[in-house]
Amino acid sequence: MDLINKCAIWNENGEYQLIVDAIESLEKEKLTAELISELARAYNNIGNLKNSDGQESEEYFYKAIELLKSIEEDLGSQHNWNFRIAYAYFHLDQDVKALHHFMKALESRPNDQDTMNFIEACKESLALPRFQKPFAKRVAICWDVFEREEAHLRAIIDDKNYQDLIAKFEKVLSVAFDNASFEVGFNGMKYELILTPEGDISRLYKYVYFKNHAPSSILKHWNILVGRQVEGSRNGNTPKLMLAAFDQKVSGEDVQVWLTMNENKKFVLELYCEKLALLQKENEKEVWWLFNTLLDQAIGEINAMRLIEDVQILKQPKNEKFVLLKDLRDEISNCEVNLSNDPDEFLNEYLFYSLEPNKDENADLRLDIFVAMTRHAYLSIDYIDNSTFCVDEFHRDGAVAGFFYFPLYVFAGEDNYNQAVLEFRYHVQEEIEKVIGDDVVSVIGGATGIYYGYIDFIAWDLMELLHKAEEVFEKTSIPWVSYHSFRRDGEIFLIMDHTEDN
Numbered sequence: 001m002d003l004i005n006k007c008a009i010w011n012e013n014g015e016y017q018l019i020v021d022a023i024e025s026l027e028k029e030k031l032t033a034e035l036i037s038e039l040a041r042a043y044n045n046i047g048n049l050k051n052s053d054g055q056e057s058e059e060y061f062y063k064a065i066e067l068l069k070s071i072e073e074d075l076g077s078q079h080n081w082n083f084r085i086a087y088a089y090f091h092l093d094q095d096v097k098a099l100h101h102f103m104k105a106l107e108s109r110p111n112d113q114d115t116m117n118f119i120e121a122c123k124e125s126l127a128l129p130r131f132q133k134p135f136a137k138r139v140a141i142c143w144d145v146f147e148r149e150e151a152h153l154r155a156i157i158d159d160k161n162y163q164d165l166i167a168k169f170e171k172v173l174s175v176a177f178d179n180a181s182f183e184v185g186f187n188g189m190k191y192e193l194i195l196t197p198e199g200d201i202s203r204l205y206k207y208v209y210f211k212n213h214a215p216s217s218i219l220k221h222w223n224i225l226v227g228r229q230v231e232g233s234r235n236g237n238t239p240k241l242m243l244a245a246f247d248q249k250v251s252g253e254d255v256q257v258w259l260t261m262n263e264n265k266k267f268v269l270e271l272y273c274e275k276l277a278l279l280q281k282e283n284e285k286e287v288w289w290l291f292n293t294l295l296d297q298a299i300g301e302i303n304a305m306r307l308i309e310d311v312q313i314l315k316q317p318k319n320e321k322f323v324l325l326k327d328l329r330d331e332i333s334n335c336e337v338n339l340s341n342d343p344d345e346f347l348n349e350y351l352f353y354s355l356e357p358n359k360d361e362n363a364d365l366r367l368d369i370f371v372a373m374t375r376h377a378y379l380s381i382d383y384i385d386n387s388t389f390c391v392d393e394f395h396r397d398g399a400v401a402g403f404f405y406f407p408l409y410v411f412a413g414e415d416n417y418n419q420a421v422l423e424f425r426y427h428v429q430e431e432i433e434k435v436i437g438d439d440v441v442s443v444i445g446g447a448t449g450i451y452y453g454y455i456d457f458i459a460w461d462l463m464e465l466l467h468k469a470e471e472v473f474e475k476t477s478i479p480w481v482s483y484h485s486f487r488r489d490g491e492i493f494l495i496m497d498h499t500e501d502n
Contacts, residue, residue, distance in 0.1 A: 007038045016042040016049070033074035037081060040067040044087050051091065061088040079108035083115060090118060093132055094178065095125045096392045126395065127491040128483075129462055135176070135206065135398035136439055136460040139213050142176035147218060154191050154221060157184060169193075176210060178396045183228070194225045196296075199305055201347075201376055202393035202401075205442065205458055208343050213439075226343040227301035228293070230329065250275055250290060252298055252326030258318055259328070265337050266309035269295070271325070272317045280315065287313065299329045300341030306349075307337060350445065351377050357450050365405060365484055365492075366454065372447030374456060376401075379444075383486050391486045400459040401486040404469065404495075405452045406478045421448050428472065429455055436468045470496050 003022060010018045019042035023035050040063075047060030068085045075081040086101035099122040106115045133141070146153075149172055156165045165184060173180040181203075183194040195211070197204040207226045214224045250273060258270040271291055280287050291313055296304050323331045333339055340346075350373045358367040366383060374380055379401050382390045391401045411420045425446045432455070433443055440461050447454040459465045466483060473481045473496045480497040484490055 004034060004038065007035075007042075011038075011041065011045070014045075016045045020046070033071040036067050036071050037075055037084065040064040040088075041080075041084050043067070044084060044091075047088075047091060058092060061091050064088040077108070079105045079112070079115075082108065086118065090122065093125075093129070093398060094396060095122045095129070096388075096396055098122050099126070124491075126487060127485055128493055129395065129398075129400055131398045131462070133398055134459075134461040134463070135209070135394075136464075138176040138398050139210050139460075142173065142210070143213065143215055143218065145172055145175050147215060150218060150221065153184075157186055157191060176397065177206070187223070190223045191221055192223045192225060194228060196228055196301060197226070197305070200393065201305070201378060202390045204302075204305070204343060205347065205376070206394070206397055206399060208347060209442070209460060212344075227305075227341060228296035230300045230341065231297040250294065252294060253324055255291070255294060255325035256317055256322040257325050257328055257331075258320060258322050259331065261335055262309065264309075265307075265335070267307055267332065268310045268312070269308060270312045270314055270318065271295075272314040272322075274317075277315060280313065294325060295328075298325050299332060299339070302341045302343050302346050303332075303339055306346055307332065307339075347375055350375055353377075359450060361451060364488060365452070366403075366447070366449070368449035368451050369447045369454070370449065372445065372454075374445035374447075376444050376456075376458075379456070379486050383488055386488045388487055394458060400462045401457075402459060402462070402483055403454050403456045403486065404473075404481050404483055405454045406473075406481040408449070408451060408453050410477060410479065418448070421453055424476070425453055425455060428476065431472045431475075432457070432469060435472055436465060440468070441465045466493075466495055 003026075006022070007019050010016070010022075019038060023031070023039045023042075026035070043060045043064040047057040047064070050057035050060065065085060065088045068081060068088070072081070082101040082105035086098045086105060089095075089098035089101065099119065102115055102119045102122060106112060106119065109115065149168070153165075153168060153172075156168060169182060169184055170180070173182065181196045181198055183192075183196060185192050185194075195207040197207055204226065211224045211226050214222075218224070254275055255271055255273045260268045262268065273291070276287050276290070291311070292304075295308070295311070299307070329339065352371075352373045354371050355369050357370040360367075366380075372380070376390070379390045382388065394401045408421055411417055411424070425448070429443045429446060432441060440459070442458045442460070443455065444458055445456045447456070457465070469481075469483075478496075479499045481495055483493045483495050
């Protein structure tokens, strides 16, 4: 009997460790893709047993993913490979990735009941996530790990061991983030960890939460920053704006900039660099990264997110007046715009907007909105467009973008209906922030519709929020209130109902 058949018997009997021992004892040249897949399956099953006993099991699922990724080229189109990697992601609360691979598994084996059951479980979890470790807990654990490792991290920076440095930081930050973007260094006075959102406001929210929960013991030696800073701004040096790429150095003096400001005081930039012009076709992604990194260093990454509406890279220079990239910040400051690179300040800026409401009472939630305010416009845009890009970015790290909604018919008798609705919503938002606190939730806006009022939030611990939100709404005159995620096709969850009391 060959080892594959033995693995099938051991798996049937729940003897998963025998599978691990047998396959891991093989010489490397005898390891086939099929055996590696069976080994990953065994790790998945051991992890599930550990979960059932209430023990830590993440390492087994991560090991399974690592093994399966190593054979993706050989087996990545097959049902078993997709099902097994989806199973690991599912048990790590990575429901977005899990759903994707379960769907791929179903394509290979239509009507497979186990696969369909997991697909439904993924969809339920995306609608009402019950994370084993919500983002708030992940951040707390990550800072504990960082605190234990930080002396070693400083030593690695001092030794300039860059390969070990990146790997070590990735491992530490992976406790909180599925895929963190960061830079590290020493500014002459303090060590620095700079989390770079790369233009993604959903990432920015998570990074700011992480920064704001840094223990004071860490801050003795470290600056925890969000967004690339203006080069030289932390230590009083003159900005140097220099990056090495493609065997040459590119500086802020090498990049020409033409800028136009629109009616919203946002800028469109056109950039040209003679040194990089010939490389744009061959290395388009790398050239874009270099230009954007230099831009972030010139004006600050948060300012780039706030003020730059579009960037175009030119193949030929324009025959018009330009400024050098190193002088762009001064040029923009002459336009009387806010040049603060403070991420907290940026996230506290509200956008007020109005919509043409859908008067159909059976239309999807939020389509009845006619006036609203938000600190994360892309969530609302995604919802209307039936996109899940932003909400997925939160979910992958244990956070949830959602909203409470409640009926407005109770305000029908008010003399000033719109004002009464607005005052009620503001009152509840303040109570949520005061009673529940920013460790658990960030209220990001609200809206008034024809039929419903809405309060929008990012939940850092959804279950804790829903439990405490019920207490807040219980003290109001609202007959009922429900929760819904920013997934257009998500389910509705009633969290308080007093309609039968009336």
